[in-house]
Amino acid sequence: MHEADSPSSQDPAPGAGHGAVTVVSGGSRGLGLAVVERLLERGDRVATFSRRGSEGLGALARRHGDRLLHRAVDAADPGALRHFVAEACDAFGTIDHCVANAAVAAEGVLATMPDADIDAMLGVNLRGSIVLVRECVRRFLARPAAAGPRPPGSASVVVVSSIVAARGSPGLAVYAATKAGLEGFARALSRELGPRGIRVNAVAPGFLATELSASLPDEQRARIVRRTPLGRLGEPADVVGAIAFLTGADAAFLTGVTLTVDGGGAT
Ligand SMILES: NC(=O)c1ccc[n+]([C@@H]2O[C@H](COP(=O)([O-])OP(=O)(O)OC[C@H]3O[C@@H](n4cnc5c(N)ncnc54)[C@H](OP(=O)(O)O)[C@@H]3O)[C@@H](O)[C@H]2O)c1
Incomplete structure (x- = not known):
C-alpha cells in the first residue's frame, strides 16, 4: 500500500460511501486515474x-492513505495479474468490482504493422483484461463469509472499450479488434454471470x-470536434460518471450493455 497519511477532510466520514472494493487497471493516468479518484471519493x-x-497516484495515496493500493504490474503478464488480485483481496478482504481499463494503442496501417505491436495490443488490451476479469470473478464467486452476504447485482465488471470498436478508424484496426473483442466478451460474460448476481457491462468512450490519443494529428482532432454534436473532444472526467454509475447501486438491474460516451458521436 502507498505510504499512509493521516485521514484528511477529503476522506468520507466513517460509514459514508458504500465501502466497496474496486480493482481498476491502468490507474496511473488518463481515464484510469480519474476513475480511481472518483471511486475513492465515493468511499x-x-x-x-x-x-x-x-x-x-502519489497525491491520491497521500489523501486517501490505506484505501488505495498501487502495484507496478505489467498487464501482459498473467502470473503478475493473478498475484496482484490475490494481494488486493488479502489487503481488503474481498473484491466487489473490476474495471478493466488499461490499454495500449499502436497506430499504423495493417500492411506494415509489426508482430510486436499486434502482440502488445492483444496481450494488454484483450488477454490482460480477460485474465484480470477472470481473477476478480473467481474472488466474486468465493466471497468470504466474514465479508457478509452480497445483494444480487452488487458485484460488477466494467470493461473499457472504445467507439472505434463499433465505428472503425483507419490505422486502428488491431486496436479496434481488441476493443470489439472486449465488448463481445462482456456481453457473453453477462449471460454467464447474471444468474450468479454479477453484472458485466462495457463503456465505449x-x-x-x-x-x-496524443499522436492524433491536429487535422483529425479538428475533424472529430467538428463532427461531434457536443462540439469538443472528451476528457476523462466526462467518462468517469458512466463507470461510477455502472459499478454503483443505481445500475443494479443493468447488465450486458455498452454505454457509449462520445458527445453524440462523430460521424
Ligand atoms: N484516449 C482516448 O482517446 C480513448 C478513447 C476511447 C477509449 N479509450 C480507452 O480508455 C482507456 C484508458 O485510456 P487512456 O486514454 O486513459 O490511456 P492512457 O492515458 O495511455 O493510460 C493508460 C493506462 O494504462 C496503463 N497501462 C498501459 N499499458 C499497461 C501495461 N502493459 N500494464 C499495466 N498497465 C498498463 C498505463 O500505465 P503505464 O504506462 O505506467 O503502464 C496507464 O495507467 C483504455 O482502455 C483506452 O483504450 C481511450
Whole structure:
C-alpha cells in the first residue's frame, strides 16, 4: 500500500460511501486515474496497477492513505495479474468490482504493422483484461463469509472499450479488434454471470484528450470536434460518471450493455 497519511477532510466520514472494493487497471493516468479518484471519493477502497507510478497516484495515496493500493504490474503478464488480485483481496478482504481499463494503442496501417505491436495490443488490451476479469470473478464467486452476504447485482465488471470498436478508424484496426473483442466478451460474460448476481457491462468512450490519443494529428482532432454534436473532444472526467454509475447501486438491474460516451458521436 502507498505510504499512509493521516485521514484528511477529503476522506468520507466513517460509514459514508458504500465501502466497496474496486480493482481498476491502468490507474496511473488518463481515464484510469480519474476513475480511481472518483471511486475513492465515493468511499471505495481501490486496488490499481500500472507499469509505473505517477504523481497523480502519489497525491491520491497521500489523501486517501490505506484505501488505495498501487502495484507496478505489467498487464501482459498473467502470473503478475493473478498475484496482484490475490494481494488486493488479502489487503481488503474481498473484491466487489473490476474495471478493466488499461490499454495500449499502436497506430499504423495493417500492411506494415509489426508482430510486436499486434502482440502488445492483444496481450494488454484483450488477454490482460480477460485474465484480470477472470481473477476478480473467481474472488466474486468465493466471497468470504466474514465479508457478509452480497445483494444480487452488487458485484460488477466494467470493461473499457472504445467507439472505434463499433465505428472503425483507419490505422486502428488491431486496436479496434481488441476493443470489439472486449465488448463481445462482456456481453457473453453477462449471460454467464447474471444468474450468479454479477453484472458485466462495457463503456465505449469517444476520443479523449489523454496520452493515448496524443499522436492524433491536429487535422483529425479538428475533424472529430467538428463532427461531434457536443462540439469538443472528451476528457476523462466526462467518462468517469458512466463507470461510477455502472459499478454503483443505481445500475443494479443493468447488465450486458455498452454505454457509449462520445458527445453524440462523430460521424
Ligand atoms: N484516449 C482516448 O482517446 C480513448 C478513447 C476511447 C477509449 N479509450 C480507452 O480508455 C482507456 C484508458 O485510456 P487512456 O486514454 O486513459 O490511456 P492512457 O492515458 O495511455 O493510460 C493508460 C493506462 O494504462 C496503463 N497501462 C498501459 N499499458 C499497461 C501495461 N502493459 N500494464 C499495466 N498497465 C498498463 C498505463 O500505465 P503505464 O504506462 O505506467 O503502464 C496507464 O495507467 C483504455 O482502455 C483506452 O483504450 C481511450
